[in-house]
Amino acid sequence: MPASQHGEVPASGADIESAVPRKRADARRNEQTLLAAAAAVFVTDGVDAPVRDIAKAAGVGMGTIYRHFPTRADLIIAVYRHQVEACADAGPALLASSATPYAALRQWVDMFVDFLVTKHGLAGTLQSGDTRSGPLHAYFLDRLRPVVAALVEAAAAAGQIRGDVDPFGFLYAVGNLCAGDTSNPHYDARAMVHLLVAGLAARPQAQPAGG
Amino acid sequence: MPASQHGEVPASGADIESAVPRKRADARRNEQTLLAAAAAVFVTDGVDAPVRDIAKAAGVGMGTIYRHFPTRADLIIAVYRHQVEACADAGPALLASSATPYAALRQWVDMFVDFLVTKHGLAGTLQSGDTRSGPLHAYFLDRLRPVVAALVEAAAAAGQIRGDVDPFGFLYAVGNLCAGDTSNPHYDARAMVHLLVAGLAARPQAQPAGG
DNA sequence: TGCTAAGCGGAACAATGCTCCGTATAGTTA
DNA sequence: TAACTATACGGAGCATTGTTCCGCTTAGCA
Structure with a gap:
């Protein structure tokens, strides 16, 4: 391939x-x-x-x-390309080496979050929907979505997480959780991502969604 | 008072x-x-x-x-003040009327997310740590943090959610999940927030946090 | 050594938040 | 009603930032 x-x-x-x-x-x-x-x-x-x-x-x-570099975003992509590729490669590797798919997923997410959190402002640039960030946005998502999809699908197939999780949305959500004022000592992005990942494994219950 | x-x-x-x-x-x-x-x-x-x-x-x-309005942020605050106050008031009301604290928390979060998601770009402005958005940021957080804290603490006291959840961080996280390209049809902020809220209720398990 | 395409620097443009100041006027007082 | 002044107004202008344009320089080659 x-x-x-x-x-x-x-x-x-x-x-x-x-x-x-x-x-x-x-x-x-x-x-x-x-x-x-x-x-x-x-x-x-x-x-x-x-x-x-x-x-x-x-x-x-x-x-x-x-x-x-045609745009600012392209320069950012170029600078972080190696690390993004490393993240992408780590997905299958973790899936092969971890005890369970869910464990692999958790480890992969931890790695990805570490990457985002240590690059101040990167997660924010990633999410901002303006035209300028378009290429960056697209590159990250296109490269990592298949990786996350494999992890999520494996965990779902193993019955470790719910089966209705959209990998794209999940990846986007993790990025969002790492955005904003990363230096804010009162906000612990890693902890919130852990909550999200824990939610993945929770048995779906009737949400009183009033809307 | x-x-x-x-x-x-x-x-x-x-x-x-x-x-x-x-x-x-x-x-x-x-x-x-x-x-x-x-x-x-x-x-x-x-x-x-x-x-x-x-x-x-x-x-x-x-x-x-x-x-x-001294800054853009102040204008935004003024426009949405009523709705933010309504959210703030809804917290104690839901706590009093709902079957359980966790149910109240879920309903409150749904209401807050509905508010954010329907105001395109608001969540983004909320999180961006730049100086200009400072007042907005501070207003939202100062006003809603105590409300969320009450909900979270009640749910924790009832044993329905883990006890180590930081209300501030949780509120910030919900806002973050609603930020970004809200019009993106592939991203369902509500679903991701539901995941986060479900994670709140999950029993804490050993996270292989490598750091 | 000279030629030319590739490359370079930085002025200039557009968008945007915000400030400044000369002008207009609401409200008051004689 | 007329004059006066504090208050308010409009919009040109400033600073920042992403991006484009174009005349000048130079690497690579004959």
């Missing part, structure tokens, strides 16, 4: 001639500089740092950023 | 002389016009509508908006 094959991306498809004529050396150098600078700025100022600050940190102009 | 006494606000404290010298007639008229216009714009364009649009809809200038 045409799986992910991420990791090193030397010259983005060097085999297919004519398609990508190989970038100029300074361009490749700048791309790496930008990724490093962006990662550093994201750590100190959060993912919401202005594009200008990143350009300044990298010592390049605005135009250079936007030639390499 | 100096309770809320919201609803009509004739001259904001007519008894205390000198403190508030009673606004001019045109000012009072404009404030009402603004509230109505803002409410209408929020319904059609969402809570994130630009201040300029609201000014235009009300037929006033920017200055007029900002004299009446």
Whole structure:
């Protein structure tokens, strides 16, 4: 199957001639500089740092950023791509190594939450439905939804969680729970996600939904 | 007791002389016009509508908006104050009328979620930790936290939910779950909140929290 | 060494929250 | 009724931020 094959991306498809004529050396150098600078700025100022600050940190102009990364969201994707891929790969691995599918699901969620919570503002950018964040939103969800779906379906098949859980909605919900003021000492995103995951395993009972 | 006494606000404290010298007639008229216009714009364009649009809809200038409402957030608070107060009042009422505290909690959460979900963008504005939304954030949380705390504590005392639930965090979490792209047909905020509430009632089990 | 396409920097544009200040007027007083 | 002043108003303007545009520079090649 045409799986992910991420990791090193030397010259983005060097085999297919004519398609990508190989970038100029300074361009490749700048791309790496930008990724490093962006990662550093994201750590100190959060993912919401202005594009200008990143350009300044990298010592390049605005135009250079936007030639390499069409939008802010694309830059964010590029910076975190490796970690997202690692999360995606961890799903099947946990499913294979854990005692039960539900245990795998819990571990996977813990890993994902750790990722989101430590990247200040990332979860927020992920959820905001504005046009600009579109690509980021789509990338995360497209990449991770199948992984979550496999975990959820396995746990449901094993009878460990209810069978009516929408994987997409669940993933989105976990992201939402990690959004907002992450530095707020009074809000413990991990605890709330644990509650949500516990709810997954609870036997569905008649909800007095008044609406 | 100096309770809320919201609803009509004739001259904001007519008894205390000198403190508030009673606004001019045109000012009072404009404030009402603004509230109505803002409410209408929020319904059609969402809570994130630009201040300029609201000014235009009300037929006033920017200055007029900002004299009446120091920030965007204050305007939003004013528009939804009645509904927030209604939510706050519903807490004790449900606790008194419901069969069990947990049932009251569930019903209250349903009511709150209905409120948030139908006001496009409100939950998002609520959570975003930026300075501008500060007042809104603070108002909602300060007003509703005690209500949720009473519900949660009653349910915990009755042994219906776990005892280690932080009311603040729970309220914040519900708000978060309602944030994001509410119009996304693939995301059902109500269902996710139900999951969270179900997790409240689940017996705490050893979480393999790796951290 | 010279040429050209690829790449670069940063000014400029658009959107948006908010401030400032000159002008208009409600309410009062003579 | 006329004059006066505190109050209120309108909207231009400022600051921030994502994004685009375009003239200048330079890597890579002949």
